[in-house]
Amino acid sequence: MTEPFVSAHDSFYIIKDWHEAVPGLVAGFSTKAGGVSTGDFASLNTGFHVNDRPEDVRANRVKVGRLLGLSAESWIGACQTHGNRIACVTGADSGKGALDYESSFSDTDGFYTEEKGILLTLVFADCVPLYFLSRKHKRVGTAHAGWKGTVLGIGASMVEQWKRDGIKPGEIEAVIGPSICQSCYKVDSRVIDKARQWLDDCYPLPFSPVAGEAGQFYLSLQELNKLILMKAGVPPENIRSTMQCTSCGAEFFSHRRDKGKTGRMLGFIGWKEGVST
Template identity: 65%
Template sequence: MKEPFVSVHNSVYVIKEWQDLAPNLVVGFTTKEGGLSQGAFKSLNVGFHVHDCLEDVYGNRQLLGEVLEFPTSNWVGAVQTHDHRIVEVGKKDKGKGALDYDTSFEATDGFFTDEKGILLTLCYADCVPLYFFSNKSKRIGTAHAGWKGTVLGIGFEMVKKWQEDGIQPEDIEVVIGPSICKECYVVDDHVIERVRQWVDSEKEIPYASADGRKGQYHLSLQLLNKLIVMKAGIPQENIKITHYCTSCHNEFFSHRRDLGKTGRMMGFIGWKEK
């Protein structure tokens, strides 16, 4: 499968195929390069909540707004809680959570919109960024899927919300973005029991026993999210998965690799006004 993410700047990867299809669309994922932060957060940390210097986080976000040509005054952000709450946003919400964590959408792990001039943003450091796009309906969305949000079916919920508005799954494209890979991600029986509810095919099992480690498993959150959105009706040919692992590749922050003391990348998607 062709890699959906293409580097356009040392700070940014974009989903080139989508941007080529819809020139006003801005969609991608940041690296940890090209920012102002120091120490464990060096250098493009965009997370307010990780105890970085807030002035540096503000500066990093402003720098990113310049690179994307999408001002921070038009962003929305969330207090992410590893759940499956999804919010529809519009121009009235512009600026919420962009430069002030206190104004972020509370307890939210997914956004979608039909409106132009608003950038949907969520933060990551190993969890899975899910991107949703219907060129036919001009609707866009994104979701933050750690293992908890994944097994709660946040990807499934997004598709069903769109379907309620008359957007059929076959008209929705999904990209699964940079996140921790199966080889780097080990979980226990408790997690796998929650995973099994979504797995009913012997052909694609998203986990495997970790050699010599009783009750431990390697889990592919990428494949699991693919299976979940397929259960919601998304055709397999409409789904693309990145090859980038946030733990393997040092251009990204990784919560596991960095033992919890690290910054956050940003997944983003939005329609420019023109």
């Protein structure tokens, strides 16, 4: 399968075919290059909550907004808590969590909208960014799926909310973005036990035991999220996954590789105003 993320600038990747096929759509994932942050956060840290200088985070966000053609004032951000709460947002929410942390949506790990001129944003450093698109209904969404959000089924929750609004799962496309790969992600049996609720009749399983380490497993959060989306009814041919690992890739921040002291990348999706879709 073709890699969905293509570098558009040193500072970010885009979901290429969505950009090419859907006029005005902006969807992608930032790198850690091209910002003003220093030290452990060098250089394009977009997370306010990691003890970086707030003025540097703001400058980084303003730069990314300028590059994308959607100014940071039009962004919407969240205080992410590894849950499965998803918010439907509109233009009235523009700017919340964009240039400060205090105005962020509280206890929120997913957004969706049908309005143009706003950019849905979440931050990541190994967790899985999920991107959603219904071309027919002109709706976009995104979710933050660490292991907790994944086993809570945040991807399935997004599909269920869209179904309630009349969008069939077969009308939903999903892309699984840059995140920690199975080879880099070791977890204990507690996590695997929680993942098993989604894995009836699934083969191959998205985890494998660590040789010589009882109760330890290598887990693919990307594959687990794909299986969850499929169980929610999204056709497998509508789901694409990246081959980019945030822990392997030096161009990304990684919470696990960097032992918890690191910056955050930005996952983003939205439509520009004034573009016919």
